[in-house]
Amino acid sequence: MILFSFFAYTILLFVVSWFTSRNADNESFFIGNKVSPWYVVAYGMIGASLSGVTFISIPGVVGDTKFSYMVIVFGYLVGYFVIANVLMPIYYKLNLTSIYSYLHQRFGYYAYKTGASFFLLSRIIGASFRMFLVVYILQHFVLDNYNVPFTVTAIVFVGLILIYTWRGGIKTIVWTDTLQTTFMLLSVIISILLISDHLDKPFLELYKNIQEAEYTKMFFFDWRDKYFFVKQFISGAFIAIVMTGLDQDMMQKNLSCKNLSDAKKNMYWFSWALLPVNFIFLTLGAFIAYYAQVKGIVITGTSDTLFPEIALNHLGTFAGIVFIIGLIAAAYSSADSALTALTTSFTLDILGIDRRENISKEKKVRIRKISHLGMAAVLVLVIIGYGMINDQAIITKLFTIAGYTYGPLLGLFSFGIFLKRTVIDKWVPVIALVSPLLSYLIQIYSPIIFNGYQFGFELLLVNGLLMFAGLLFFSKPKS
Numbered sequence: 001m002i003l004f005s006f007f008a009y010t011i012l013l014f015v016v017s018w019f020t021s022r023n024a025d026n027e028s029f030f031i032g033n034k035v036s037p038w039y040v041v042a043y044g045m046i047g048a049s050l051s052g053v054t055f056i057s058i059p060g061v062v063g064d065t066k067f068s069y070m071v072i073v074f075g076y077l078v079g080y081f082v083i084a085n086v087l088m089p090i091y092y093k094l095n096l097t098s099i100y101s102y103l104h105q106r107f108g109y110y111a112y113k114t115g116a117s118f119f120l121l122s123r124i125i126g127a128s129f130r131m132f133l134v135v136y137i138l139q140h141f142v143l144d145n146y147n148v149p150f151t152v153t154a155i156v157f158v159g160l161i162l163i164y165t166w167r168g169g170i171k172t173i174v175w176t177d178t179l180q181t182t183f184m185l186l187s188v189i190i191s192i193l194l195i196s197d198h199l200d201k202p203f204l205e206l207y208k209n210i211q212e213a214e215y216t217k218m219f220f221f222d223w224r225d226k227y228f229f230v231k232q233f234i235s236g237a238f239i240a241i242v243m244t245g246l247d248q249d250m251m252q253k254n255l256s257c258k259n260l261s262d263a264k265k266n267m268y269w270f271s272w273a274l275l276p277v278n279f280i281f282l283t284l285g286a287f288i289a290y291y292a293q294v295k296g297i298v299i300t301g302t303s304d305t306l307f308p309e310i311a312l313n314h315l316g317t318f319a320g321i322v323f324i325i326g327l328i329a330a331a332y333s334s335a336d337s338a339l340t341a342l343t344t345s346f347t348l349d350i351l352g353i354d355r356r357e358n359i360s361k362e363k364k365v366r367i368r369k370i371s372h373l374g375m376a377a378v379l380v381l382v383i384i385g386y387g388m389i390n391d392q393a394i395i396t397k398l399f400t401i402a403g404y405t406y407g408p409l410l411g412l413f414s415f416g417i418f419l420k421r422t423v424i425d426k427w428v429p430v431i432a433l434v435s436p437l438l439s440y441l442i443q444i445y446s447p448i449i450f451n452g453y454q455f456g457f458e459l460l461l462v463n464g465l466l467m468f469a470g471l472l473f474f475s476k477p478k479s
């Protein structure tokens with residue numbers, strides 16, 4: 001029944017894909033012909049920004065981190081405001097398809113290739129982690145019963161995404177994301193109600209219980225703590241800027257809006273909608289932790305398995321179906337746009353087909369399709385590789401790695417926007433490699449150097465500042 005639900009939902013996506021991808025070309029694939037309604041983009045971006053990581057990992061870690069993640073979400077509001085009023089006006093003014101083209105115009109060839117390469121690295125790592133989590137859950141809780149190899153599961157999962165994004169790209173994803181956001185949110189709400197029903201407690205009484213157990217604690221006031229609320233808030237602002245505003249994946253949807261005004265509306269509504277949505281996810285996490293405590297459920301491995309363990313093995317068949325549909329909806333909504341963005345950046349930024357006037361339109365489409373297939377293959381390989389080394393909750397690993405790979409992008413864009421100096425272009429790749437290395441060393445030795453202070457997600461800001469400082473050193477006043 002669970003596998004039937006999975007394939008039925010996938011077929012529904014194929015139907016939407018068929019309707020939206022008719023007469024699609026490269027412009028449809030890259031920016032949806034710039035006709036996407038802003039409210040559709042805003043609603044769909046909720047699912048894309050949350051993904052399977054949020055669906056699984058955030059509820060899983062609430063038992064340890066409480067509601068501290070909510071402070072990061074408050075910080076998102078500042079970050080999204082900066083995106084809407086600083087970054088998006090630049091992207092629309094320059095009429096960009098790939099946002100990293102800005103680096104070419106502002107700095108030069110090496111900065112451009114460096115920015116695009118760091119995005120490709122960042123997104124391949126991040127997207128693969130997100131997909132791995134879903135593949136692992138499907139494998140561990142469902143497909144192991146049928147002796148299906150993990151490699152086959154990974155290939156099928158990525159292959160299905162490849163098929164329904166093959167022609168339409170962003171034009172298709174804008175509409176499938178609305179479907180997936182709806183199913184994901186319904187899954188979370190229904191799961192909350194099912195837990196309440198199984199514990200035979202009304203929702204308000206159960207919420208009072210998690211408050212008394214201090215699961216809803218948001219603010220940590222020890223400045224040395226990884227969850228110190230000031231660090232969390234500032235980190236949230238910069239995470240939003242780099243993982244949305246400087247990320248081709250997320251900005252590609254915004255650039256498919258008709259104009260800058262619509263894109264800003266999308267960003268404002270999307271950012272405020274994330275507040276109640278993330279609060280619901282954290283509430284689910286607290287209910288899960290409380291349920292495990294009451295029922296004496298002990299899990300082995302990472303906290304990522306807590307939610308699926310309860311949903312699939314303790315709440316009944318209906319809860320299992322609800323969980324799987326929600327998980328797949330969350331996973332598809334981020335994975336499909338990630339694959340499309342990787343294809344876009346590789347095709348435009350690395351291969352540069354938009355600047356090659358000596359090749360036909362048909363050949364450009366063929367190159368894009370080959371790149372699409374190649375990126376899908378890379379994701380499969382990374383998913384399989386990560387399956388061999390999984391050792392901690394995905395949400396922590398994802399943001400830790402993003403702190404290293406997105407930091408140089410933060411430094412590059414902020415320097416280009418706020419300073420009018422000319423950078424020695426050939427030094428940019430070197431600075432971009434040194435900055436994450438220094439950040440890593442700072443994180444390792446911070447408790448010794450800074451009297452017990454531990455870096456959390458704010459390492460991203462440190463990395464960006466190091467990149468900024470390096471660019472400043474290898475620059476001169478603009479003539």
